[in-house]
Amino acid sequence: MGRALPEVVVEVGSVAATALLLDSDVDALAVPVAPAVPGESDLQPRAGTADAAARYGIALAELAERTGLTGAPGEAYTVHLPHPVGRRGAGGEFPWHGLAPRIVLVGVGAGSPADLRRSGAALARATRGLRRVVTSVASEAGAQAPAAVRAFVEGYLLGAYRMPSQASEPSPADRESQRPAAQLVLLGTEGDPRADQIAAAVAEAGIAANATWLVRDLANTPSNTKDPAWLADQAVRLAEAAGLKFTVRGPEELAAEGFGGILAVGSGSASTPRLVTVEYTPTGEAPSGGWRHVVVVGKGITYDTGGLSIKKREAMVPMKTDMAGAAVALATVLGAAAARIVHRVTAVLPLAENHVGGASYRPGDVLRLYGGTTVEISNTDAEGRIVLADALAFADARLDPDILIDVATLTGAASIALGRLQAALYCADPELAAAIEAASVESGEPVWHMPLVEEYRDAVHSDVADLRHVASDRSYGAGSITAALFLREFVGSRRWVHLDIAGPARASADKHEITEGATGFGVRLLLSYLAAAG
Structure with a gap:
């Protein structure tokens, strides 16, 4: 890298x-x-x-x-x-x-x-x-x-x-x-x-x-190399080189602190999960109110088979890039440090491999996530929102962010709705949404502001847990919206942005500044936002 x-x-x-x-x-x-x-x-x-x-x-x-x-x-x-060919005269x-x-x-x-x-x-x-x-x-x-x-x-x-x-x-x-x-x-x-x-x-x-380039390189790395431990090591190496503070939690720390979602998603793999934080703080004297703190949480599924709700072979082929959100979060904090952004920036990377094994979590399980919220599992292939929920709840409780952003290759529904060139933006704060949209135009990474439809809130209702992570009733549709509504339950009262980059994070061919494979979508958008944010 x-x-x-x-x-x-x-x-x-x-x-x-x-x-x-x-x-x-x-x-x-x-x-x-x-x-x-x-x-x-x-x-x-x-x-x-x-x-x-x-x-x-x-x-x-x-x-x-x-x-x-x-x-x-x-x-x-x-x-x-x-x-010229042959002998030529003067002036010829x-x-x-x-x-x-x-x-x-x-x-x-x-x-x-x-x-x-x-x-x-x-x-x-x-x-x-x-x-x-x-x-x-x-x-x-x-x-x-x-x-x-x-x-x-x-x-x-x-x-x-x-x-x-x-x-x-x-x-x-x-x-x-x-x-x-x-x-x-x-x-x-x-x-x-x-x-x-x-x-x-x-x-x-x-x-x-x-x-x-960093996001593309990390996301394009084959998953027989890129397991959660390897990706955590890359984050540590890059953070050390940039002089940034970092923390890595392994399985024991995750169990002791109650990260039940990350542990469950990673339970079917021989490669154990990690949670990495990388922190950048500007140098010099802080303003009277302190530095604004922006926390970026990125989905880090290093490979996604779908777990027991297994994917078809064709759908698994690009799944080495399912950790693109974590790569964006990491590259954002490193880029913020390189650009000397005048905000505190922390990247949170929940890393797991969603595999099939004797210890795999199951449809019908009830998980207890960070902070105690219980979640009924109906589809183990909707694992991204589970690891994000753990990480968002942790960020809300422990990191005190002024702005909380998550970025993830989360739902096929987002790419069906918006195609391969635009990300789905969810944000209930008009000022914050406008700032992200402006950064989208500036960076050339387009987003479309999607609604958080309150009438769909019942889609995440469960009779046996606090929440259900996937709607049981197919009549709701709107899979990207219901996923965002689920994640909203874990951000407390924070100003929050959810970016579903399932469409633009990958490309099947080169086109203009987009390259085949992992595109790196999202990091230029977030760096533009950070540079412009007051």
Whole structure:
């Protein structure tokens, strides 16, 4: 874990004059193109594109049209410039002799942060395996330079991600295709008064992308490696490296303190459960009222067979990613520390493997969770809300949060309702919900505010326990809503957000800044919220 991201630097210069294009280590120049304006058919050149055409002696606009480029964000076309063949006389060199041997035409759409995030991802994929890439795309930013630069760099770094391979001897071609460009050089303007803001934007993009890479790496790790003890060890290693306080509870501590839900879910596995907390406190003098404390609880099911309510084989295949919520919580606290967020942040990771064994918990069991609430079990494949309930009750009773957030790949119902691109947001506090929605727009990780329908409260009623964790009456439907209503019972009077990321946490193919497998969804959203929260 903790792989190095490609380096991104800002260099003063222009496409027309920079000596970087004469450097033998520079493999490509990337320039932006935009869609034709209404009433016209020609693509629009953007910052540096006309200068590139003049310096290289190539009609780039004509070439772009011949290749079918539309200028839409996410398009990228590479022009491979040939070397001369045979003997040539004086003055017979091509106009691009000595310059970077590739030009990448990158569509930037309207130039919004969302468009530029897609443009950055497209550039990362188009230049994979190169040494240095110089680009003027971020110079297109204008008055919104810092935000646009951040979006472009963030998209580039997110698009550069590739799932770690455990192949014993990958071929040279495979190794090359997996390696992102070693360095991306953004051309900046000399004397730009926003230079410090732009440098900060690049750094912020790096923190957000690094956090996302961590979530992806953890969630993509196969579960024969990633059991609860392994994931707890990773959290400890990363917390120690960041200088953060941490606590790990094993089976004995969990039993002694009454975490009956985590223990029951993990009871069918040979890999015993854990509960990990990682704490970040800002440095310096605290404000008069103390630091605001944000606690993020993440579902950490390291593999989910469904338990005795066993899943079909096809449904088990992606279940190594069922701990994505815990990975998001961990990456959020680490990212908050790296960004020096001015709030206390604590990650709570309930970790268990939901397996089948002689000691598995059963439908019909009644569990006593942390704090004493009893819960009737009707489906052992609804284990996520059980471990979250334990952890939320613990956070409410012991951590005194000002804001309590849980994030989880919780219900198939959420992905049926909202598809694979949006998370379900549950929050009864209008101000807090609006802040999360604003962070969603800022980060490019979309959420949809769902209702906590009070009429469905009876769905979690039980005749033999305080609560039933899954509705017994199928007529209720609304599985994501009833799961949220169940979790609400464990947050006390705290200001609370529930994020069901079952849809966007996984992807079947690369698309823009999203990568196949675990997507890392949620951590950039939460870091944006923390950065903006007063």
